[in-house]
Amino acid sequence: MSEFMTIQTFSKRTGISKSALRYYESENLLHPIRSKNGYRLYSEDQITTAKLISSLRLAGIPIKDIQMYLKENETVRQQMIKNWIKTLKQKHHLLSVSLRYLESYQKNDQVYLLEKNAEKIVWFVAESNPGKFGNHFRQRKRELERLNISINNGYLRYLSGKESIKAQIGFGVSDDVEIEGLSDIDSIEIMSPCLCIALPYTSPMTEIQKGYAQLMNYAIEHGLIPAGPIIEWYRGEHFEDLDLLMPVARISKMEGRS
DNA sequence: CTCTGTATGGGCGTGCCTCA
């Protein structure tokens, strides 16, 4: 009984097609030895590697990354696996959110899914009664525009209070904008890209809490776990469009080596 | 600015032919 097997046997043992095995060899992933007649000969040990390669491919990991993985030492390999697991978990979460959304989709449902891109945001702190932050917005907007800073979006993030509310109001600006000449900025944040559930809000601003409750209820009903606080998102020339956003998942690219 | 078409690349699968 030889410890080596032909491509046919190896294919049967691993469940990987012969053409895929030849392809893996051409991509330097598997290295069968050759018999006198030029046949590929695979060893028992290569079954584990072959199964690993096809499993990683099924998980969507590119050939190049697998090539890197196979060349690395044990420490780096462990790190790469950790990163892949992290990325796959995020993808899995993202898919489960999309799945729940689609499964519960109704034509009249106003809630929609939104992939929010990364954005640089300048935050200020403001205090006012519920739904009465308009003046704060206008004032801060004027201040920024005086400095020739163009504004893409407006945001409001609740901090504390009930009758008198403390909140952050923020403005999305271009990445390359340098903020100088404003003394009372609360913070400058690069908001991470995230998947959000969003609700267009058109009722009177004094009833904005109802919108929060509606979005919160939607999340609870659909088993979605918030990944951050609800944010009011204002758009348009005069911020006339308002959506409430609840982040439900962080978005990231497939990570290889850290 | 939006739409449409085209190109390119990755990752195979399939088929055909020839040779041993």
Add this chain to the structure above:
DNA sequence: TGAGGCACGCCCATACAGAG
């Protein structure tokens, strides 16, 4: 029966150019 080589096709994603 199994090898090699080659061509072609498929599906999907992304990029880019050109037209309207």
